Amino acid sequence: MAMFEKADRSAKKPSFIIDDSDILLKRMQEGDVVFFTGAGFSKSWNDNYPLGFDLFRIDKETPKMNIFNVADSIHIYQPQREDEIVEKENIKNKLKEQLEYFKMSLNQTHSKNIELIINNFDRHLRLKTKIKDEASNNIDYRYKKECYNYFKEIKFSLDVFKRYPSLIPNHLDKTIIRKMEVEIKNFVKDKFKTLVGEDELNIKSKKDINMDFVVFFKNLYLKNKNTTFISTNYDYIIEKIYYHIDEKIVINRGAIEHRIFDEKAWEKSPISLYKINGGFDVFYKSDSEFYINHDKKKEDPNIIIPSNDQDYSDKYFKNVFIKSANKLREANTLVFIGYSLPDEDNIIKFLIKNFVDTSNTNKEIIIISRDLESAKLIKEKVDIIFPILKGNDAIKIFTKSFNDFIKDCSNL
Known part of the structure; x- marks a missing residue:
């Protein structure tokens, strides 16, 4: 009890x-x-509706903006997305290897074991697809976070220049700094409208x-x-x-x-x-x-x-x-x-x-x-x-x- x-x-x-x-x-x-x-x-x-880093993602469709050139000029560099093509090619090659193994097994195995081999191969295919999806999601998350940190670093630099004008590089001035902030704000607003609609x-x-x-x-x-x-x-x-x-x-x-x-x-x-x-x-x-x-x-x-x-x-x-x-x-x-x-x-x-x-x-x-x-x-x-x-x-x-x-x- x-x-x-x-x-x-x-x-x-x-x-x-x-x-x-x-x-x-x-x-x-x-x-x-x-x-x-x-x-x-x-x-x-x-x-x-966007979460976390979604509003700051830079896509192929992102229009050309002055802020990217300004960022380069103060040594803040745009993140590069990991090459999904390479990732997909690696998965493709592994599937080819599995297929060759499957064919070889069929030639060497009695018919009563064929169903077992097919089931095993099917399980491998599902696993590879899952790996591919997870790899793609991980790449996407890391890239969005890097884009977010990229804009964070730019904004911090602009804030420092406004607070300490003596630190403004010769090729920039207060007007450019103000316009760069406006560009970022409109980038965010346009991204929002793209994601959720007008x-x-x-x-x-x-x-x-x-x-x-x-x-x-x-x-x-x-x-x-x-x-x-x-x-x-x-x-x-x-x-x-x-x-x-x-x-x-x-x-x-x-x-x-x-x-x-x-x-x-x-x-x-x-x-x-x-x-x-x-x-x-x-x-x-x-x-x-x-x-x-x-x-x-x-x-x-x-x-x-x-x-x-x-x-x-x-x-x-x-x-x-x-x-x-x-x-x-x-x-x-x-x-x-x-x-x-x-x-x-x-x-x-x-x-x-x-x-x-x-x-x-x-x-x-x-x-x-x-x-x-x-x-x-x-x-x-x-x-x-x-x-x-x-x-x-x-x-x-x-x-x-x-x-x-x-x-x-x-x-x-």
Whole structure:
């Protein structure tokens, strides 16, 4: 009996696990909630949305840009993709060897063993195909990461030149540096449109609308209107969700939004959205004035480009950081959705710490990722940022993906 009791205790669910969608939904419906969304949130909305390094991949179709020549001139060289042709040729030669062995075996073997040989050869073929696919995926991942690091290095160099003008090489000047930054931003925006389509940058478009998201956030809006989104993404997903709930809903962005002002529809809103890496809808009228406009197609967006030392010093980012920090202090619940706290996001980690910069001790963090294992990995990082919450057992992880969660909620 004691042995069974011991087994039961060892199988007990850890206290930081939430596996009941009803429990999680109730946490989101109570008090002030901040949703902190990363690329995984957008990927849940539409599988075509980019993750990680996808926006920075240089393809054969990538148009000629000045930035590549400038990078060469400061000894930052474009990554070269490993030769898949060589890889495929190696696999092809190995298959030929297998085929020759197969033919030789047929000549030397009685007919009763032929079926066994064929099955073995078929298994070898499947194995080779798997090896080929894995090799191709590995090559592709490494290349995308190298492209990402290439742009990171370029942006870091441009930032250094802006900060220390005496270090600018003779063949460059401030105007060229500014234009190079604009080129990179437009490269990212064009890559995004190529991957997901133009309609994803039209909040009114009904094409590929994820109604599971719309229904979930509509029901949440009816229960709890005090909701804030802090997003590292450039896209329009959150705006599209609320536009399709009710086009009259105003989202507080901490900046002038032209559509709302033009329609004379501005009002104080309980729904807030702060894009802390900028967005394809953020623009500057002058050095001191920025605004939101989802209909601008040809002007240069204000977005953060990855760098070895992220620069959030301009007026837009100072403004959204202040407002985000205030919302984090006011919130009872912080929900991470599809955000993995990458190592380079050091400034953002300082921002997140404002969640506990308050006398309110009734605080809880919930992590939702693509599955339980990835959520556990993120929790390890969150535990380091919030040791007091960890000690209070106030950092929880949900066992399912966000898509699974909102589908569960539709049945509650």
